Amino acid sequence: MVKRILGAIHRQIGELHEAAYVLAIFAFAAQLLSLVRDRLFAHIFGASTTLDIYYAAFRIPDLVFISLGSLVSAFVLIPFLTRQLSESTEKAHIFIKDITSAFFYVLVGVSVVLVIVVPQLVRLVYPGFSGTDFETLVMLTRLLLLSPIILGLSNITATIVQVRERFVLYALTPVVYNTGIIIGILFLYPSFGILGLGIGVLIGALFHVGVQIPSLLREGLLPHLGWPSDWKRVWSIVSVSLPRTLALAANQGALLVLVALAALMPEGSISIFNLSLNLQGAPLGIIGVSYSVAAFPTLARLFSNGNREEFLKHMSDAIRHVLFWSFPATVLFIVLRAQIVRTVLGSGAFSWDDTRLTAAALALFVVSLSAQGLMLLFVRGYYAAGKTARPLIVNLASALITIGVAILMGNVMAGVPMIRYFMEALFRVADVPGTEVLALPLGYSIGFLVNAGIFWFLFRHDFGGHIPKGLYTTMWQNFSASIIAGAVAYGFLGVFAGIFELSTTLGIFLQGLFSGIIGILAWTLVLTVLKNSEWHEMRLALSHRFWREKPIGSEPAEL
Secondary structure, eight states, X not given: OHHHHHHHHHOOOOSHHHHHHHHHHXXXXXHHHHHHHHHHHHHHHOSSHHHHHHHHHHHHHHHHHHHTGGGGSHHHHHHHHHHHHHHOHHHXXXXXXXXXXXXXXXXXXXXXXXXXXXXXHHHHHOTTOOHHHHHHHHHHHHHHTTHHHHHHHHHHHHHHHHHTTOHHHHHHHHXXXXXXXXXXXXXXXXXXXXXXXXXXXXHHHHHHHHTTHHHHHHHTOOOOOOOOSOHHHHHHHHHHHHHHHHHHHHHHHHHHHHHHHHHTSSTTHHHHHHHHHHHHHHHHIIIIIHHHHXXXXXXXXXHHTTOHHHHXXXXXXXXXXXXXXXXXXXXXXXXXXXXXXXXXXOSTTOXXXXXXXXXXXXXXXXXXXXXHHHHHHHHHHHHHTTOOHHHHHHHHHHHHHHHHHHHHHHHHHHHOHHHHHHHHHHTTOTTOTTGGGGHHHHHHHHHHHHHHHHHHHHHHHHHOOOOOTTHHHHHHHHHHHHHHHHHHHHHHHHHHHTTSOTTSHHHHHHHHHHHHHHHHHHHHHHHHHHTOHHHHHHHHHHTSOGGGSOOSSOOOSOO
């Protein structure tokens, strides 16, 4: 049994939809753990200053990770490593050693400098914190600066795992990462306070890299440190990575600004923003991330082999299926937002007002769910082709739009009562304090909608592609089916309100669950009647039982 499980974990998966569904299954498991994590946060802290400090402490380390750790991400390394492996394993091993060593030393050096200047940075970014809260934020930020180093190494190991198409192993990493954070909440926080939460994050990061090590040992491709033998090759990675890194840093910088704006709003605004952002990350991780990760190695291989037609076909297939899953997820999340938030977060210190405000923010976030998924896919398409300038320009523009809309809407909601009342009435939060925080997810979604629209236009222009035959038809079919699903789910919310006790979490959960299931059944019925092609392809992919396939490669002789 153990051998069979290990074989399934290490099995190579090369087919797009099969790989995407494998990743989606584990993404679902990771998202379940992240929901458990957030429920624990909400239960213990509520939308409070303590949770505000925890989320704010991530922003500077995250910016470091994006700015430096992403220089060695799979986006850029997969095409390089694929070419090295095609020549010889020895060349690939030297390549991995050079890249690992160079970027590890840089990350350590930058992190050490930042540990020294953190107080000045925190005071600049978060002027709303003072006294003990300020000191706690500084301490936690310093501790979390270790995470970019660990996750930077994990980026390199993940690249090797993806090139070998061992997607199950790669998909386990977020599962074990969230496990470490939950350990921090349950076992370390009671003894060490908020410092224990930071230690839990570091444990999760160590799990993230550690779970990949056995496979790399078997492959003979485990990264190790030394002095880089070819700095020219390292620079070639930097030159390709830098535009992408700046593009990601722009997005991360936009998030930093949004959190800084939330810090100037009433207590708990940072928590509301991050908890709702995490909730919309569940469908994004299952849909957009799964398809874009599954598609990337094949896209890189097809483009490097000069097979432009197959490259565009593979990209088109991924686009169709990202939209296929995103439409119903968006509609159902908007309709069932209150049930989702109350079920996941609504306990302990998390009040009903917190629930309603988080639900409104969640609805605004998921409006751009399909756009976020397409952005991930388009970026991978450009990087598979070795083109890094376009994503930089588009992401910079969308980051500026995000910040500008958030600031504008914040001022409008504060200065134009009619607009504020409209937003509050639309999301049924008129009697809830702190509604100005809704300006932040609104700006976030508008930025991504613009981002996806620009990418759609540019990708067709740059690669000479065309709209796949029947795409608009299947999009309209799926959109119509999704609207019908939302309407059916909304109607049954009222039906089940008279059946279940809505003063309990179980009652709210069952109301949302059964309404959602009936909505999904309506969605599938409409797609079946319309003979939707994506629905047919999905059923064929799921009928392939990948876990019964014989693993590629031998089992390790010993653990």
